[in-house]
Every structure is written in structure tokens, then in C-alpha cells.
Amino acid sequence: MKFAIQRDQLMESVQDVMKAISSRTAIPILTGMKLEATTEGVKLTGSDSDISIESFIPAEEDGTVHIENIEPGSIVLQAKYFPDIVRKVPDNTVEIESDHTKNVTIRSGSAEFHLNGQDAEEYPSLPQLRTENSFDMPTDLLKRLIKQTGFAVSTSETRPILTGVHVSTEEENLQFVATDSHRLASRKISLETEETLNLPSVVIPGKSLSELNKILDDTGDSVQISITDNQILFRTKHLYFLSRLLEGNYPETSRLIPNESKTTVLIDSKELLQSVDRASLLAKENRNNVVRLLTKENNQIEIHGNSPEVGNVTEEVTADTIDGEELKISFSAKYMMDALRAIDATQVKISFTGAMRPFLITPVDDASILQLILPVRTY
């Protein structure tokens, strides 16, 4: 394998790929970074077995030549040293060459490094992109989807399947659902595709999604998402992000969402968020962050936080409308705040079905986002 590459291009790719490489891994080869040169360009791969990132540098793009003198081949290099070498080489061009004994020579200007490489055959082979079972989506929309559901995944390993976000399709709709069995976040979007999608339902680990969220830029460019038997692949222009999936059946969540409500409250989202935040100040430590909400006359809502050892806080917020029965309910302030932040609308609708039943938070005129919270029993 041999090629000469622009340092800046290489550095950028190396930095992207490094995000997937972890120094402590059960499989020794994964401490390395795979370099693969073909006549079209150079592909770098990094993986910690849960997620894998591939970055492709085309040999030529819009008339600019990034890579020259390509002799195809592949090698695995120590990820501990390679990035630093690339960062610190003196010249703008880096020449990388490997011989049949897996010795790699990195030349730039007057500096010459010799690194011991490993056989690329040893590296796990990642699934290839397939055009069936795939669809496109704008990057910023995907990021928003992740932000609106990802926070609700379970952090406890007792039910591993709940540590993931359930992604399913139904006609043209794509739905993301996450729950930790105390709350549920769901977001539905319609995909503008011509043919009807028939994707398998998958559960993507929450951790992988938050990594993906970090890597993607907030742009309107489209991401191609494709699902294979055991991995999901997100593809932007030059970056491929792969994640393993969670195995098992995701619980049926649609039954959990109540259809009717006894009390409906329309309220300014920001005001409610701030007052819940204030009430939680005193409830944070020894009351499991539980606050109480009471409906009152004249569209008033009382938010109450109490911890007997410290003190208590009461605040009245004016709702836009309150319909239905009077209500006294307690819930986790953290869950409420997470939900309100995720919805990110000026006015929200909260539908209660009694103090012991889960309640629903949605934007007023949009049914695609939905946050469900289980109340806390108090006395």
C-alpha cells in the first residue's frame, strides 16, 4: 500500500475516526486504526466494537487532488501513535507506505517514521451499505430526533433492551421511542419517500446515538440511514457511522399512552419549566426531586416543593386554560424538565388522567412529539 496525502485532510479524518477508538478493549486489534487505500481514495476505520466510524477521503474532489500515487492495499496502525504523528509532521504532504512485512513508513518533509503495522485481515469486517432498507433524512432533523428521545433511555442494565431507542416504521412514518419505565419519550416524523418503506424495527443503543449526535454537524445535508441484520449505518458525505443493535424485543409502548384525559392544562412551557426548576431546588436532595402540582381556581396552578428538613417552596403559575376535574399530583421535577426541554415549544398541553395515572405532555398543535411521565405516589 502506498499513497501521498494532504495532511489537513488526513488529520480531519483521523480525528473523526479516533472518536470510536477506545484504548481499553477486549479485542487487541481494535486498539488500531485501519487504513485502506483504493484507487478512489483512502478509507480510515476505527471501532470499539459497539460503534464503528469510517471516514473516506476521496482521491480527487471538485478538481482538487487530495491523494496522489495510490497503490491499493490496507494496514492496521497503532491508534495510540498515529494521530500524534500526523499532527506533528513538518510538511503539508504525508506519504504513507507499507511493505509486505507490515512495516509502515510515514514520510513528510525530512522526517521519516517507521511503525509496525498489523494485518488488516485481522480487523473485523463491517457490513456494507445496502440500498434496500435505507432512507434519507436531513442531519439536523436526525439530531433533533435524538435529542428529543435519547435522554429518556434507561441507564440501568437490569433491562438491557431499555437502554436503547426503539426505531420503527409504520407506513410513511418513522417513530423513535425511548423509555426507562418511569417516563417515555416518543417522536414521529413522516418520511417523504416514494415507495413505502419496509424496515425492520430495531433498538439502537442510547450511547451510540449520543455519540452520533456529537459527531454530526448541524446542517441540512442529508444522512442516509440503512439497516442490516445486526448493525445500523448512518452515512453522511464522507463519514460512515455504524452501531451494533440491541437484541431482544422492545416492550409494546403504544398501549401505555392514555387516549382520554380528565384534566387538560394549556400552559406556557417556559414559565412552567422555570417554576418547576425553582420548586425542585429544595426537593432535590432528600425528596428524590419530587414536586407537587395542584390546580386551583382562575386558571392558577400551584407548584409546591417540600423537604421538611430544609424548608418548602410554593409558587403559583397562571395557565392559559384548565379544563376538567380538580387535580393534585406529584412527579419527578427532573423528568418534567427533561420533557419540557425536549418538546421545545412555546405552549404545551398536559393531559392528566387522575393522580395515579401517567400524564401526557405534547405541544399544543403537534401530535408528533409526545412525552409521558409516571406520577409519584405521595401521601
Next chain:
Amino acid sequence: MERWSQLKETQPLAAQMLINSYDKDRMAHAYLFYGHRGTGKREAARLLAKTLFCPYTADTEPCQECRECRRIDSGNHPDLHWIIPDGASIKKEQILELQKEFTYTGLESDRKIYVVESADLMTVNASNRLLKFLEEPGRDTTAILLTENSEAILQTIRSRCQQIAFQPLNHERMRNYLMEEGISKSNAFLLSELTNNAEEAKEMLEGDWFANARKLVIQLTEVLQSKPNEALLFVNHQWMPHFSEKDTLQRGLDVLMLWYKDILHEHLAREEAVVFIQEQEKREQAMMRWSRAQVTSCMSGIMEAKRHIHQNVHPTLVMEQLTLQLQRC
């Protein structure tokens, strides 16, 4: 041991059982391989993994050359998880990691294999964790537990595995093999008792460590016979510096054990069973010093010492205690 046909020679029963379950497509979800050191458990586990992963397996024999086989050999196969004790035991974290691994889909294939070496060294917490997913095996998941001491494994785990016994190798065969390899007769006798693994035997012979170990063992009993008061001094000055590591000390105690066994054989006039074949005279002297009952209690003392070492008791203290015990007998 790279092929089933080779494994069949040394472990006919175990190999046949595994081959049959593969051929008839009746793989159990968990196996427990138990048997002495060097009986080929690890090789069998690796072979089984290759057989299951290799796409070119023909007649139960994996090809040994494809990417899958090569990566299993180098430890880089992403869907084969090999757990070895971290220090003196297998920790809960290691099993947790494994458990997490198994809630994910495979990286390359749907088949996953995990091998737990020295499964008896799992902490109770780790065992219980493992138990949970032995109870609910995923599809195409195979567990292989290896142990030298199957009794030390939780009953609940044992009952969930198909147990495959690895017979101790025939000492005579090993002995003849070592002698063919040009190892002296006396060393071959001793080594064949200490290990079942020819490679390991050859490794032990490298340098003069083994010859010295052998000499020290006999010297220790001589000191105990002639100048019992200096025995502790001997242990401190000669024995401990030589057997400074935990595992070398275990080895030393093994050799000491064999020597006492020989004395017992001498008592019983079982010349053919003797291991230290050159030390006729010294054995007879020792026989005068220790009666048959005393030899037995010495031997149980050595067993006790070995157990203490394993439990991380300070080696010097263990040796001193043992010396006093041998002195008293």
C-alpha cells in the same frame, strides 16, 4: 492440538462427544470442560470455536487457514469472547462486560461464543451474574467454561452445562514422549508427573531452575533428617530465594509432594511407582525417619500449604509453618 483427529488421540471420549453434537447439530448452549492441567481443554475450546465460526468446516475439521480461524488464533475475532482471570479471580466487572456484550447484536455474525478460563476462580458475584445468562441463553450463543476443579463451581452453574471430562493423560505415554525428545530418564519421570503438557515440560527444563528445584527438595528433607534445627534457616536462605514467586513455590511444593509420595511408595515396596528413580539411597534413609503414618500427615501438610499459598497467605510464613510441621512429624 490443532485438529479433532489429534484431540481424539489424547481425549477420545471428549472429542467424540463434541464431534457428535456438532455433526448432529445438537450443540448445547453451555459446556463445562473439566480435567487436569494440560489435558487440552483450552485447545478443545479453541477448536470448537473454530469449527463453529469457520465457513469452510468440512468433516467437522475447520480449515485453519481462513480469516476466521486465523483471527481465533490471534485473539482478534470480534464475536469470540475469551475471559481470563484478572489477577487471582474473575471479577464481577468482567462478567458484566460480557453480559453487556451479549445484549448487543454480533459484530460480524449472529453467532457468539464465550470462553471462561479457570471458571472456578469466579467470585460468587461473578458466578451469579453468569448464572443469569446461562439460564436465558440467547440464540446461537455458546458458553464454554474451563476448569481444573469442577467441584469448586457453583452447583447451579454446573447443572446448567453439559459437562465434558478431560481424562488425565497417560503418564507413561508422556514419559516415553519426553524421552524420545531427548530428555533424560530421571527428568522425564518427574516432569510427566508434574505436567500433562509436553511444551510446558520442555519450558521447565530450560535453564537450571528445575535441576536446582529438584536438588533443594531433597536437601530440605535431608536437613530435616540430619540437622532439624537448621531447617528454618535453610528455608529462609536457600528455599525462599529460589521459589520466590507464587507459582514457582506451588511447583516446588508439587515436587516436594512427589518426593514424599516416593517415600510412601518405598514403604509399600512399590518400586515401579517411584518417580525420583535415581535417589534410591536417600529414599531409604528418609524411610527410616518417617513412618508410613507420618509421611501421610506430611503430605496433608503440603496440601494445606498449597491451599494457603493460593489464598494469598504470605509465602514465607506458609513455608515456615510447613517446615515446622514436617519437623514435628
